Amino acid sequence: MFDFLEGxxxxxxxxxxxxxxxxxxxxxxxWGTLLAGMxxxxxxxxxxxxxxxVNIVRNIPLTVIIVFTSLGLADIFGMTMxxxxxxxxxxxxxxxxxxxxxxxxxxCEAIRSGINTVPVGQAEAARAxxxxxxxxxxxxxxxxxxxxxxxxLANVLIALTKxxxxxxxxxxxxxxxxxxxxxxxxxxxxxxxxxxxxxFVVLTLPTGLVLGWLSKxxxxxx
Amino acid sequence: xxxxxxxxxxPRAKRRNVILSVVFFVLLALFLxxxxxxxxxxxxxxxxxxxxxxxxxxxxxxxLPGLANTLKAAAIAMVIALPLGAVFGIARLxxxxxxxxxxxxxxxxxxxxxxxxxxxxxxEIYVRYTDVSSEQRPxxxxxxxxxLYNASVLAEVVRAGILSLPRGQSEAAYAIGLRKGQxxxxxxxxxxxxxxxxxxVSQLVVIVKDTALGGVLLNxxxxxxxxxxxxxxxxxxxxxxxxxxxxxxxxxFILTSFASWLEQRLRRSKRGTGAVxxxxxxxxxxxxxxxxxxxxxxxxxx
Amino acid sequence: MKLRKxxxxxxxxxxxxLTATACGGGDKDSDSDTGSGSGSGGGDKIxxxxxxxxxxxxxxxxxxxFSGFDVDVAxxxxxxxxxxxDQIEWVETKSAxxxxxxxxxxxxxxxxxxxxxxxxxxxxDFAGPYLLAHQDLLVKxxxxxxxxxxxxxxxxxxxxxxxxxxxxxAEIAPKAQLREYGGYSECIAGLQSGAVDAVTTDDxxxxxxxxxxxxxxxxxxxxxxxxxxxxxxxxxKGDTATADKVNKALEKMVADxxxxxxVDDNFGPxxxxxxxxxxxxxxxx
Numbered sequence: 001m002f003d004f005l006e007g008x009x010x011x012x013x014x015x016x017x018x019x020x021x022x023x024x025x026x027x028x029x030x031w032g033t034l035l036a037g038m039x040x041x042x043x044x045x046x047x048x049x050x051x052x053x054v055n056i057v058r059n060i061p062l063t064v065i066i067v068f069t070s071l072g073l074a075d076i077f078g079m080t081m082x083x084x085x086x087x088x089x090x091x092x093x094x095x096x097x098x099x100x101x102x103x104x105x106x107x108c109e110a111i112r113s114g115i116n117t118v119p120v121g122q123a124e125a126a127r128a129x130x131x132x133x134x135x136x137x138x139x140x141x142x143x144x145x146x147x148x149x150x151x152x153l154a155n156v157l158i159a160l161t162k163x164x165x166x167x168x169x170x171x172x173x174x175x176x177x178x179x180x181x182x183x184x185x186x187x188x189x190x191x192x193x194x195x196x197x198x199x200f201v202v203l204t205l206p207t208g209l210v211l212g213w214l215s216k217x218x219x220x221x222x
Numbered sequence: 223x224x225x226x227x228x229x230x231x232x233p234r235a236k237r238r239n240v241i242l243s244v245v246f247f248v249l250l251a252l253f254l255x256x257x258x259x260x261x262x263x264x265x266x267x268x269x270x271x272x273x274x275x276x277x278x279x280x281x282x283x284x285x286l287p288g289l290a291n292t293l294k295a296a297a298i299a300m301v302i303a304l305p306l307g308a309v310f311g312i313a314r315l316x317x318x319x320x321x322x323x324x325x326x327x328x329x330x331x332x333x334x335x336x337x338x339x340x341x342x343x344x345x346e347i348y349v350r351y352t353d354v355s356s357e358q359r360p361x362x363x364x365x366x367x368x369x370l371y372n373a374s375v376l377a378e379v380v381r382a383g384i385l386s387l388p389r390g391q392s393e394a395a396y397a398i399g400l401r402k403g404q405x406x407x408x409x410x411x412x413x414x415x416x417x418x419x420x421x422x423v424s425q426l427v428v429i430v431k432d433t434a435l436g437g438v439l440l441n442x443x444x445x446x447x448x449x450x451x452x453x454x455x456x457x458x459x460x461x462x463x464x465x466x467x468x469x470x471x472x473x474x475f476i477l478t479s480f481a482s483w484l485e486q487r488l489r490r491s492k493r494g495t496g497a498v499x500x501x502x503x504x505x506x507x508x509x510x511x512x513x514x515x516x517x518x519x520x521x522x523x524x
Numbered sequence: 525m526k527l528r529k530x531x532x533x534x535x536x537x538x539x540x541x542l543t544a545t546a547c548g549g550g551d552k553d554s555d556s557d558t559g560s561g562s563g564s565g566g567g568d569k570i571x572x573x574x575x576x577x578x579x580x581x582x583x584x585x586x587x588x589x590f591s592g593f594d595v596d597v598a599x600x601x602x603x604x605x606x607x608x609x610d611q612i613e614w615v616e617t618k619s620a621x622x623x624x625x626x627x628x629x630x631x632x633x634x635x636x637x638x639x640x641x642x643x644x645x646x647x648x649d650f651a652g653p654y655l656l657a658h659q660d661l662l663v664k665x666x667x668x669x670x671x672x673x674x675x676x677x678x679x680x681x682x683x684x685x686x687x688x689x690x691x692x693x694a695e696i697a698p699k700a701q702l703r704e705y706g707g708y709s710e711c712i713a714g715l716q717s718g719a720v721d722a723v724t725t726d727d728x729x730x731x732x733x734x735x736x737x738x739x740x741x742x743x744x745x746x747x748x749x750x751x752x753x754x755x756x757x758x759x760x761k762g763d764t765a766t767a768d769k770v771n772k773a774l775e776k777m778v779a780d781x782x783x784x785x786x787v788d789d790n791f792g793p794x795x796x797x798x799x800x801x802x803x804x805x806x807x808x809x
Contacts, residue, residue, distance in 0.1 A: 059474035061434035
């Protein structure tokens with residue numbers, strides 16, 4: 001019944017999806033937090049940059065960004081990601097770079113809305129005891145904000161997992177690339193579709209459940 | 223709100239802010255200068271690569287028909303997905319357990335699968351089992367993928383919109399003797415539609431962006447795909463990408479601005495319940511929020 | 525009252541925007557629908573599938589007209605079949621869609637760098653061949669790549685899913701790095717910027733790009749005959765009557781020198797050494 005799977009490395013393709021997701025998630029969390037910090041910072045230029053970045057990147061289709069990492073970053077700007085002679089590794093790293101650039105905009109917005117949920121009194125009290133902007137943000141606001149944004153961040157993570165399929169556009173051998181090849185070559189379209197759908201349900205459902213549970217547990221009781 | 227995070231800057235803080243600004247500005251300028259010179263070195267700034275975009279023909283022959291297809295696919299997808307989403311959204315609020323269960327499963331399932339896979343799969347189904355012409359098939363496949371996904375997202379928007387209404391609305395309706403169907407159709411839905419409008423408009427941005435997937439993998443001749451025909455003519459691959467990206471940014475910026483204008487407008491109004499589903503609620507919903515309850519949380523906050 | 529007005533206005537604006545675009549789309553729909561009806565019925569229009577993005581073979585020009593060798597051949601053939609140039613409706617047929625478009629009758633003929641092979645012959649009939657092309661490499665004019673094995677350790681570009689490029693990597697130059705893009709124009713841009721060392725596909729396609737004004741003199745064909753690609757005109761399976769007519773038209777095209785003129789017009793500037801006009805039915809393996 002599942003003989004159509006023979007000769008195809010389905011698990012390998014999904015492993016690639018997982019790797020893309022994990023690396024991009026870590027990267028976009030860091031870059032997104034920095035961006036959020038810029039967007040609420042006292043320096044107007046940084047605020048402007050953060051706002052511009054988010055509004056520009058959010059409005060470009062991810063496909064354009066991913067293709068451009070290859071055509072623009074690698075070919076024009078020579079950013080070969082430490083692998084100038086190995087296009088497989090390079091394509092993977094470029095894709096991760098593109099996902100980080102794109103997802104960070106959403107992470108930034110999630111964290112910023114989290115910062116907005118921290119009661120004004122918290123920041124005021126922190127300032128009253130003499131903390132500066134960095135300290136207020138690092139010690140008081142962000143720790144609370146992070147706990148309240150676990151829900152939205154989980155959504156961003158799930159979206160990222162699904163978005164990694166766009167890496168197919170620059171030939172990274174992940175799940176969507178394999179599915180395209182398989183439905184072109186094999187007759188059991190429905191079965192193939194079911195296998196890949198199931199794969200993504202398996203990847204995203206536990207993420208949603210675990211992080212949903214976590215966000216409830218860690219929610220700041222007010 | 224942000225000003226709460228720091229005091230009004232004193233002389234020292236002002237000096238520090240100025241220094242930070244200067245440093246940041248210099249870094250940014252260096253970066254942009256590097257981008258500019260590298261592009262210049264690689265010959266990407268030559269005027270003859272960009273000059274085609276000043277001609278009307280480049281737009282009327284390639285980009286505008288592509289843009290029309292993008293908007294067409296997005297509009298059709300939205301028009302179909304909206305009522306479908308409303309049905310599923312209301313079904314998820316049903317009093318009958320099995321209706322809730324079935325619609326919930328369907329919605330969660332389609333939100334868990336990448337749109338790209340839905341499109342690829344729909345395309346293959348159309349090839350094998352239907353009689354759609356090969357010219358129209360990419361459009362059908364793209365719209366199908368978008369509808370399946372966005373109907374589930376919109377179902378959540380509708381559900382969150384209805385749940386965001388004050389409980390008193392339905393209680394009052396029951397009190398004057400309306401039945402469940404009547405309450406939904408004449409009390410809750412009309413109010414929920416207003417509440418959801420900003421979220422629905424900003425969902426259009428997501429749909430517009432997702433049409434580009436069909437361009438790359440299904441040869442649907444939307445904006446991104448028509449770019450390649452253009453670049454084959456003028457031999458300006460990189461400039462054409464930049465121009466197309468700008469078109470997307472402008473288009474989506476207009477939609478986003480419309481959504482937030484709508485949101486503010488609705489919030490300002492004195493009458494009504496005061497509940498508005500924020501435009502960015504959809505960004506979270508998009509992600510396929512599975513099993514949590516965050517979707518309902520957005521409604522009430524004003 | 526105010527809220528209702530505002531929301532009504534907003535809803536109206538939204539609906540207007542949606543219907544406006546939907547209507548625009550609708551018009552186009554009905555256009556192409558009537559087109560396909562008459563096309564498959566063999567009425568006063570003929571639908572021919574070509575490529576839109578291959579200079580020298582099938583290219584959509586900025587003024588909306590079409591140019592290239594495939595287009596010239598198809599125009600000539602259509603004329604012999606009794607259709608004037610203005611009765612031809614050009615349709616873009618991407619590589620993956622060609623068999624399906626013919627089988628469904630969406631197009632009558634396909635002249636889109638369609639090489640004849642056994643697998644395809646099971647699904648469609650071919651007239652011709654009308655051009656013998658070879659898989660080749662396009663390199664920079666000063667490149668030292670002269671044979672396929674030179675590709676080892678070099679960067680090769682082709683379009684996503686192209687079997688010819690994968691064959692090169694698998695059989696001739698296993699140490700070559702393969703980059704895949706959505707279209708050949710991206711590959712050529714990469715070749716120009718130095719990101720890749722060679723682009724591989726049929727020499728006719730490569731010659732078309734190399735002959736473009738912006739690239740003239742920068743690239744050369746390596747002149748390798750890595751494969752034989754017999755370009756045929758795709759026709760619906762079993763439509764032998766049309767196939768015979770097309771074959772006659774092709775023979776006539778070669779005989780009255782229109783074929784050579786089309787080759788010179790389209791490939792001339794590229795220093796592309798084309799093969800002589802192939803004999804109808806003579807498929808070079």
